[in-house]
Amino acid sequence: MSGTDTQSAPKVGAGSRQARLYLTRLDPWTVMKTAFVLSIGLAIVMVVATFLLWMLLSVTGTFDSINSTISDLGGSGSTGVDVAGVLSFGRIMGFALLLSAFEIVLTSALATVTAAIYNITVGFTGGVEVTLSEEH
Template identity: 45%
Template sequence: MVTAPAEEKPSRAERKAQRAAAAAAAAPKAGRRARLRLTRVDPWSVMKTAFLLSIALAIVSVVAVLMVWTVLGAADVWSSINQTVQDVVGGQDANSFDIEDYLGTRRVVGFTMIVAAVDVLLLTAIATLGAFLYNMSASLLGGVEVTLAEDN
């Protein structure tokens, strides 16, 4: 008759190691952290990014002004203003007054385009200058320190 070998009982050290492994598996892992320091910003990249974002802002502002002026025209605001001026001023001069001679859609959108073009130039220049100033101050002071953490 063949008997099965008796199972060996784990030693005390093995049991302790198994418990430690189980506890480590059950415990939440701590997220990793990285401390980084931003010591230089590339002015060329800042200039390209600022230029593209300012062009997007210019397009949005021109479209917004065009939409507002179109809605005001569709709501008959201009004729209402003309009528109010005629009622207040009276006389023959009031009949020749037209607010759209001063605030017409073409004139306002043209002015908005000029302001948008100047805005593109100024925002690009200011952002690039800001990158140069940041690089100079970061070389003296060490830059901005950022801590990145990994979620569990």
């Protein structure tokens, strides 16, 4: 974070200071690293949530209920769809892992591009004003 304007604002109270700074540049490499780490955390949350949801549906017998409903609707001569087979644990977790990997790459790339666009636009927008204060 680099500041171009460090004008001190009037003192708010005894012992407190304020400074107005402008965020004039974001380092794209740092933004990418930060976005990468945060998106890994989000990916872990997504995989764990998928695991817990699949286990909940399996333990409560939801897949068996859906199979039973499909076979009842199809009649006696139809070949039913095995929902538990289609929504198997391996298939669902594989999809969750694939989606998480896609999310990590996409989030990191978009954050980096956003930082670069911000750096380009700072020339005519002046940057983001940040007021820092020190309180005792």
